[in-house]
Amino acid sequence: MSRIRDTFAELKRSGRGGFIPFITAGDPDLATSELLLIELAAAGADIIELGVPFSDPVADGEVIQRASERALRNGVTLQDALTCVARAKQQIDVPVVLFSYFNPLLQFGRERLANEAKQAGVDAVLVTDLIPEEAQAWTETLQQHELDPIFLVAPTTSGERLVRIAQQARGFIYAVSRAGVTGARDEMTHDAETLVRRVRMVSDLPVAVGFGVSTAEHLREVWRFADAAVVGSAIVREIERLKTAPDLVQRVGKFAKSLLATT
DSSP: OOOOHHHHHHHHHHHHOOEEEETTTSSHHHHHHHHHHHHHHHTTTEEEEEOOOOOOOOTSSSSHHHHHHHHTTTOOOHHHHHHHHHHHHHTTOOOEEEEOOHHHHHHHHHHHHHHHHHHOOOOEEETTOOOOOOOOOHHHHHHHOOOOOEEEEOOTTHHHHHHHHHHHHOOOOOEESSSSOOOSSSOOOOOHHHHHHHHHHOOOEEEEEEEEEHHHHHHHHHHSSSEEEEHHHHHHHHHHTTTOOOTTHHHHHHHHHHTTTOO
């Protein structure tokens, strides 16, 4: 039974949109990342994405690139990210998506990743640069270990590839709000709504929208046409800004709560 599917079912029953914050494992350090997972769950996160630091995060904007660089300077690895999840999951029940580029996972090994991720309490794996045409062995292995394979779709994704993704994806589909890299933006693009409509034509999975979602107004706009909103760069930027503050965790939690404010 997919805990992510259960989460979206509960969101639908309660008539509200989901909130999916993103942080990078090891930024500013692993102990803080563990505390941030716990704090974000308490702040109202429905699902949390935990990024695995990578040396060439080409899909990410400067804010998340810098977070990866800081974590890599700390020597943080995929194994560390899994340990971070395992420790946090002793105190939280919010589903966690492991967000990674393919290379670290490939080096780790497919069977080993699926087994250790499941043991750590990971609920899903999103691989930014693994295309559906080459993903079948990975998606099958993840599903055998009751892990949801999450796929990205973009406004430039062809109809044929959307169908292929719909056939392999589980949990939810992550719709990129616009072409380009991650990063907070002042305005959401209409491309996101069009993309969500296209996804719904080929899949009944929930759709989460990310890339550029950075304010409470953005969340409300996304919730109008999608099932959840992903907030990455805006939160990671707060972590960067507060990295030497002794109350970083509490202040990031306060920022997360502000995104969910309805007034």
